[in-house]
C-alpha cells in the first residue's frame with residue numbers, strides 16, 4: 151500500500167485499472183500525448199472582467215429560450231479565477247498535454263484594433279503555468295466565441311472576418327509563439343457554420359442554409375489566411391492544425407435509397423470541411439444536395455485553404471444510422487434511426503459505437519492522407535451525481551473511454567499515425583444549448599461551490615496514463 155495525500159487509499163483506488171487496460175496502453179507509442187480538452191466560453195466565466203469584450207455566445211445565451219433553463223457562461227466553472235488550482239488538478243491526473251481555447255474577445259474586445267493587454271497576459275500566465283508543470287499546451291484560437299462587434303457587421307458571413315481572424319492569430323502567436331508548440335486554428339467549423347447560421351441552435355442563431363455555406367467558406371478562409379501568419383511567429387518545430395468534428399453515417403438497411411440517403415448525409419456531415427482542407431476542393435455534389443449555390447470565392451481561396459497542415463484534430467463521439475426510402479429533400483433533413491436495438495447511448499442521446507471511431511480513423515488516414523492525427527475530443531455525458539463527499543462514481547464513462555481507446559489502439563496497430571488523445575472534458579462545463587445539464591468532465595464541478603471532485607473516471611484515467619508512462 152502506498153501512502154497518499156489524504157490518508158490511506160484502498161489499493162483499488164491507487165490501481166483502478168485492469169489487466170486489459172495495461173494491454174491497452176501498450177498499443178500506444180512512447181511519446182503519445184494524453185490530455186484533456188476544454189474551451190474558453192465553456193469554463194472561464196468572468197465574461198466582463200479585465201477588458202474582455204462581448205461574444206456572440208454572451209448575447210445568444212442571454213436570449214430567452216436559446217439555452218436550457220437560460221443558463222449562460224457568465225460564471226461557468228470560474229476557471230478565469232482558478233487557473234493555478236486547475237493546473238494542479240491536471241498535474242494530479244498526470245496529463246502530458248492540455249487543450250484549451252483562447253477567447254478572441256479577451257484579446258481583441260472589438261474583434262480587431264485595440265489589443266486588451268490583460269487578456270493576452272491571462273493566457274501568457276496560463277501557458278507559463280502549464281509549462282512549469284510539464285504540461286504541453288494545445289491552443290485552439292477559435293472555439294466559437296466570436297467577438298460580438300464582428301457579428302454586428304455580418305460575422306462569418308462577412309469575408310472581412312476571415313482577415314480579422316488572421317490578424318488575431320498573428321497577435322496571439324507573436325506573443326506565445328516562442329512557448330506554445332501546438333496550435334489549432336478552428337474548432338469544429340461545421341458547428342460554427344451549420345449550427346450557428348444554418349439551423350440556428352447555436353450562436354448567432356441564424357436559420358439560413360445559404361448563409362451557413364457562406365460562413366463555412368469564410369471559416370475555412372480564416373484558417374487558410376492564418377496558417378502563414380502563424381508559421382512566421384512560431385518555432386520551426388511547432389505544429390499547426392485544426393479540429394474537425396465527424397459523425398460517421400451508416401445505412402439502416404441495404405436498399406439503394408437507403409445507401410443514397412446515407413451517402414448524401416455523409417457528404418454534408420463529414421466531407422464538407424475535410425475535403426477543402428485535404429484536397430483543396432469542396433466535395434462533388436455537396437451544394438446541389440443541400441440546394442444551395444456555391445459560396446462566393448476568390449481566386450486563390452482554395453489553395454490557401456488546402457495548404458498543408460501538420461496534423462488533423464479529430465473530434466468524434468458517436469455515429470448516425472440513417473433511415474432510407476424517405477429520400478430526404480436534403481441531407482440536413484435526413485432521418486436518423488434510433489434507438490438501434492442492443493445499442494447503448496449517452497445522456498446526449500448519442501450511440502456508443504467504438505467501431506465507427508476505428509473506421510473513421512482509418513478513413514482519415516487512407517482517404518484523406520492525414521500524416522498525423524490527434525483525437526482532440528472524445529468523451530461522454532452521463533448522469534453524474536455527487537453525494538457531498540470525495541467520490542463521484544461514473545463507471546459508464548470509464549467503459550466509454552476504454553472502448554473508444556481500444557478502437558483507437560486498433561487503428562494504431564493498423565498503421566494510423568495517431569499522436570495523442572484528449573478526452574472531452576477535463577471539467578464538467580457549459581454544454582452550449584444544453585447549458586450545465588450535461589456533464590462531460592472526468593472531474594465533477596459542484597456549481598454551487600465551484601468545488602472540483604475527481605470522478606472515478608479521472609482516477610482511472612490517471613492510473614492509465616501512469617501505466618503508459620511505466621510501459622514506455
Ligand SMILES: OC[C@H]1NNC[C@@H](O)[C@@H]1O
Nearest residue numbers: 189338465527574581590
Ligand atoms: O458536445 C461535446 C463537445 N463537442 N465538441 C465541441 C465542444 O465544445 C462540446 O462541448
